[in-house]
Amino acid sequence: MKPAYEHVTTDVGCSIRVYHRKLHRIPFERHHHPYYELTLTMNSRGMRYIGDSISDYGDNDLVLVPPDMPHTWASNKSIDAGSPQEAIVVWFSGDWAMRLADCCPEYEPLRRLLRRGACGLAFTPESALAVRQRIPALLSQSARERLSAVLEVLYELAKVAIADAIPLASPQSFNQRPAGKPSGYEPERINRVLSVVDARFAERLTLGDLAEAAMLSERTLNRYFVQHLGESAGRYLSRIRIGHACRMLINTSWPISTVASKSGFPNVANFNRQFRAFKSKTPNEYRKAFAGKQQPVENSLSLETRAPSLDTRR
Template sequence: MKPQYERVTIPDGCSIRVYHRQLAQIPFEWHHHPEYELTLTMNSRGRRFVGDHIGAYSGDDLVLVPPDMPHTWASTEPLDPREPQVAIVVWFSGDWARRMADCCPEFAPLRTLLRRGAAGLKFAPEAATSMRARLDALLSESPRVRLGAVLEVLTSLAETAPEPLASPAVHTQGAKQTVAGRDAQKPPAAAASTPGGSASEAERLNRVLDLLDRRFHEPLRVAELCEAAHLSERSLHRYFVRHVGESVGRYLSRLRIGFATRQLTDTDWPIAVIATKAGFSNLANFNRQFLSARGMTPSAYRRFFETHGHAPKEDPSPTENLQTRPPSLERTPRRAGRVSG
């Protein structure tokens, strides 16, 4: 079974993403993504799948999964049936961790953690207990407090002696990798797979996202995106909605509105100039889309910032982000739309 590609988005104004998952049962969802993932599973018993590793877990289970390694947990029962099963998930990029190590000697151990984490790591119960003790900070409403807690957890873990999980070859052999000698242990849903089993699909999507991120201010045609991804228009929209959770047009609009919002607070450019630089050829269309996204017109937004010294509070709030899952693994995709602006 090919692992599904999950697109993890880091919230605006944040360096990492924390997700507080509470479920009656943790389902088997074989997937991968380009971010590192640190997961603390609590009040749960079942089986853990990381690359070609399959193992039982129970209680506080703390694991680091490297980029693009397929993984999932599948629970059989809660330890306390009166309480939900919980997973505290931290996603972060390797580039971010390496930059932190480069600029701050206090975080130099992060390099060690990334280097040792190539096969996936399971940490001792004491490390899981230590992370559990920081839950208040990890789930704080303040992104700054969450970031501090995550950095403390990661640097502490770098100084422990974790257990490698997957075979070293699993992370390097790509789509040709097979898992031998374990088929008898695997449920049908966990048939032999690879870290890059759906990497070509992910790479195609990332080419489109990169093009949108670089050229959002230009008039973009769907044909250009299809050419970059080597996909038909129908396949592009299907992949985009499945993995990003919204249509291409909606994603492009959010990029443009995000750029315009920053210019309203950081510059004194006229609103018409901002609209043009953000990729809106029509000022009325820009005003309408900005009002829909931000709840006020661009001029009202700028006045609010000038009066109060900060932007209006918007949804989703940092607290809501903690309990909002990346949409790419959800089974109810939204309808695809056209690139517009």
């Protein structure tokens, strides 16, 4: 089930786009686009699909989605039945943010936000409430005021909230990052390890193997991973494997034992245990969550209307 391509546009003279979405329900419309997306969802409760991550969400759900990561929210009920479900959506270019960090040292923390956000991030309710207080500025009719508000939000998330943010999808979710070409934001030795994991995740890999590839001790390697990716090398490897398993569960009808083996889990019981630990679902439950989903095409520009969207082009 391929995600639809969403054609995001910005107005002339604008470097970001802010969209205020209001719906009686949020339909399942899995899609992707080449921009970072910061979304605050309000008065809504349902399921959130970010790459290979499926999670329950509730009111004041604040998430950062990286470029080209398939994603959607799906909800049939508003928390307050008398009001619509709402989402404040901010689209911005990673290149633009990185150039800003390059030329303005005051915005250096944006690098950290983009690096940690490579798998998608779910922020704390406190961070969501802080963003909610800025909604009037985010929806200002002045493009300059909207930009200023977005910069303040991103800066605060990078400086304060990112430490408590929860990674969502596996780093290789849906093969959005080509194998053997990890992100350039990590140090060279980390890149070396990521390449090994990309190429050999289905094999028996130990922490010692990864440390040898990086020419570091196991302790130092783990410290580097926690510093630059926000998790240990072992957990990263497990998330890579679970991510590949998720793709196979969605895109094939292979037996669970085959999916486990091809994902680097020769023991099915261990695979089921780790899968549930990461996804809060069994592999069978996860497969069923994607089965039969439809992707309606929505066309609609301004703060109140969506950009020409969910184009069927791939």
